[in-house]
Amino acid sequence: MVNNKQKDAPHAQWPEAAQTLIALMHAQGEVARLSEREQLISSLLVSxxxxxxxxxxxxxxxxxxxxxxxxxxxxxxxxxxxxxxxxxxxxxxxxxxxxxxxxxxxxxxxxxxxxxxxxxxxxxxxxxxxxxxxxxxxxxxxxxxxxxxxxxxxxxxxxxxTELQRLATTDVLTQSSNRRHFFECAHREFAEARRHGSPLAFLLLDIDDFKLINDSYGHPEGDNVLQRIAECGRGSLRRGDLFGRIGGEEFAAVFPGCAPDMAVQVAERLQQEIQRLRFNHDGQAFSITVSQGLTNLTEADESLDSLFARADAAMYEAKRQGKNRIIAA
CATH class of the missing domain: 3.30.450.20 (PAS domain)
Known part of the structure; x- marks a missing residue:
């Protein structure tokens, strides 16, 4: 008679073997999943x-x-x-x-x-x-x-x-500081001058008879005049000076740390460079002049506005006296 326990012994080992096989299959699957994850991570890092x-x-x-x-x-x-x-x-x-x-x-x-x-x-x-x-x-x-x-x-x-900053602070036509940026910088220089007791000069410049230029030669030629004026400003002023277009044909400059006699020399140099400019429109040559008003920081000045007002008054006085000149106030 066959012992039932002995007869069933081989089959009794199947559950254990099946579990081992299943465990191996799971392990292989986990290895495959890990490999897939590694490949996924690797591809993500590359991308x-x-x-x-x-x-x-x-x-x-x-x-x-x-x-x-x-x-x-x-x-x-x-x-x-x-x-x-x-x-x-x-x-x-x-x-x-x-x-x-x-x-x-x-x-x-x-x-x-x-x-x-x-x-x-x-x-x-x-x-x-x-x-x-x-x-x-x-x-x-x-x-x-x-x-x-x-x-x-x-x-x-x-x-x-950088480009947005340039557009926000630069006059597109002349590539000089625009009015807002110029006065922001000018206020800072004014505050520094007052704090340290250092000299500072303010200059206003207006192109003489600019409307006549536009009417006679056209607005494109008028734009060319403005661009050339800006080039003169960048070339004539000292390193660290401010220069900007603050109106249609009006420019301004601030000379930090500049004594009155030196400020006059800088303004005269700018005036001479502008006088040397030559223009030609359809074979017709012409030149331009500017009127400048110049003033310097005094102990009584409590804001940049007072310097601006004096320079503005001096510039209009230059216009009244015949244009093409510098008036210091």
């Missing part, structure tokens, strides 16, 4: 146009850098991982001190999200980065200080900001 990085603060070693590093910096990721100085050497020299100091700030703050600095890519192109970073804190004491971050290329954004 992200930002540099993800990890840095050991104590050993000064870059532990990880994402594929975008080579696209943005144009440099080898392998060299960076081997030598942290590859990062330092790529930073625009004027921004290196800030980049290093702001990175160190993360030790105190825990995170720094407003870092912006320039790099020089391998092709020589200067690019702007927005580089956010924070400490990956470890609960266990004695663990290394790891800083992780993400650096985005914001070069296009910076160029757009």
């Amino acid at each position: 992200v146009n930002a540099v993800l990085w990890a840095f050991n603060w104590e050993t000064r070693q870059v532990l990880y850098v994402s594929p975008a590093y080579e696209r943005i910096f144009g440099r080898s990721a392998g060299l960076l991982l081997a030598d942290y100085n590859q990062w330092r050497d790529s930073i625009y020299p004027d921004d290196l001190e800030y980049a290093e100091q702001s990175l160190a700030e993360v030790l105190r703050k825990g995170a720094v999200e407003d870092r912006e600095y320039r790099i020089i890519a391998a092709d020589g192109q200067v690019r702007w980065l927005s580089d956010k970073c924070f400490i990956n804190r470890q609960d266990e004491p004695g663990q290394p200080v790891i800083i992780v971050g993400i650096a985005e290329d914001i070069t296009d954004k910076k160029h757009m900001e």
Whole structure:
């Protein structure tokens, strides 16, 4: 007689074998899923146009850098991982001190999200980065200080900001400061002069008979006259002087730190350069003149408005006296 236990013994092992097989199948499935996740993460990192990085603060070693590093910096990721100085050497020299100091700030703050600095890519192109970073804190004491971050290329954004700033502060026709920007800067210079007791001069300039120029030669030629006047202003004034178009045919200048006698010399130099200008419209040559009003900061002046008013009055006095002259008040 066959023992039922002995007869069923081989079959009794099936559940255990099945469980092992199922476990192996699950393990293989998990490995496959992990592989799929790794491939997905890898593809995501390749497609992200930002540099993800990890840095050991104590050993000064870059532990990880994402594929975008080579696209943005144009440099080898392998060299960076081997030598942290590859990062330092790529930073625009004027921004290196800030980049290093702001990175160190993360030790105190825990995170720094407003870092912006320039790099020089391998092709020589200067690019702007927005580089956010924070400490990956470890609960266990004695663990290394790891800083992780993400650096985005914001070069296009910076160029757009620069262009918007230029448009907001520049007279489109003459490329000089527009009225608003000129007076913003002039108020700052006035405050500085009053604070430090330093000299300051204010100049107003108006083109003589400008309406006649427009009527005789057309508005395009009048625009050309305005542009040439602006060129004379940029070429005749000193470094640090302000110059702008504040009205149709009216320009203004501020000379910080300029004593009265020097201010007269600058105004005369500008007058002479304008007198040398020559124009030609359909074979008809003509020249232009300007009237200038010049004044200097006094102890009684409490605002820029008083200087502007005196310069304006002096300029109209130059008009009354026959134009093409400088009147100092």
